[in-house]
Amino acid sequence: MVSGHGKKQRAKQRSRRTGSAHAAAVTKTAHKHTPLPDMSLLPLLPYGGGRVLDLELAARLVAAARTGCQPCQKSMAKVMRQKRPTLAALAGAIFGTLPAGPIASAATREWAPLARAAKDSGRSLTALAAVEAMTDRQAGELLEDALDMWAAGEAGPDLVQFIDLGLPDDPEGVARYSVLLARTALPDGRPFPMLSLECETAGAGIEDLRRRTDWQGWDGQDMPKLDFNWCVRADIATRSLSCLVQVDAEGWDVEPHLWDASETVTLPEHWWDLLDRAQHILVAGPLKDAKDESALTRAADSGELLAVVARVSFS
Known part of the structure; x- marks a missing residue:
């Protein structure tokens, strides 16, 4: 009885840590998606309010989104919706730079200007507070919109990748x-x-x-x-x-x-x-x-x- 109970508890902890479904965690059959994106820049962005972020969960969720694994996305998204600072950082890495598109949810369109303001000012309290005040459904919509961008364009803190192609000459009288x-x-x-x-x-x-x-x-x-x-x-x-x-x-x-x-x-x-x-x-x-x-x-x-x-x- 004690041994079985302990095994169940460890499985639950493993499930909470990885976001895997409970049944898969019990049998240790939860599959992994690789490569995992580097999330080390998330704490440096002005969205998490200085809180400790779950970078492992963020990386695994994005990796699952990029491979289109719906079961993993569903189970990990449920965990992510409870980790609002990490959710704010993951979404802010996108919408702090890029505007929310016309197909984005109302929750995302309303939050995106707060993310841009946080990026410009370097302060995240308003943007984070807005995420923390969202209903579970709104948080889910924001997360889905962010994951779509992460997955579609290998998005992230370097979503818009700038590469200098070299500067042309500046002939007189012609703007270049x-x-x-x-x-x-x-x-x-x-x-x-x-x-x-x-x-x-x-x-x-x-x-x-x-x-x-x-x-x-x-x-x-x-x-x-x-x-x-x-x-x-x-x-x-x-x-x-x-x-x-x-x-x-x-x-x-x-x-x-x-x-x-x-x-x-x-x-x-x-x-x-x-x-x-x-x-x-x-x-x-x-x-x-x-x-x-x-x-x-x-x-x-x-x-x-x-x-x-x-x-x-x-x-």
């Missing part, structure tokens, strides 16, 4: 931009390639882009319109980008190009593969400091962001 790689997500959660335009000369900025393009204002929510007149050229042999151009009605490039690569930079394999699958790319700008993850959100919120979905020409 640099471009940085990023990725976003479509409304259905699939990852989508993105370029951020960063101002490189004094003349670069919102007025210059309005004058040189017909891009629409973008609030970071719905995807901007596709415009076949805008093209990003990619070189297959070197797996690099060469330029961002507007093409006129006769098929000629409009000079000067909005961006030209000053050197050949081979793109990361995962990003090139994403570009190859999508065949299109979201271009957004201008940003004063594109390496600042909150720059995109601030520009969108202030109405200082233009965007277009351009086609990609491989040669």
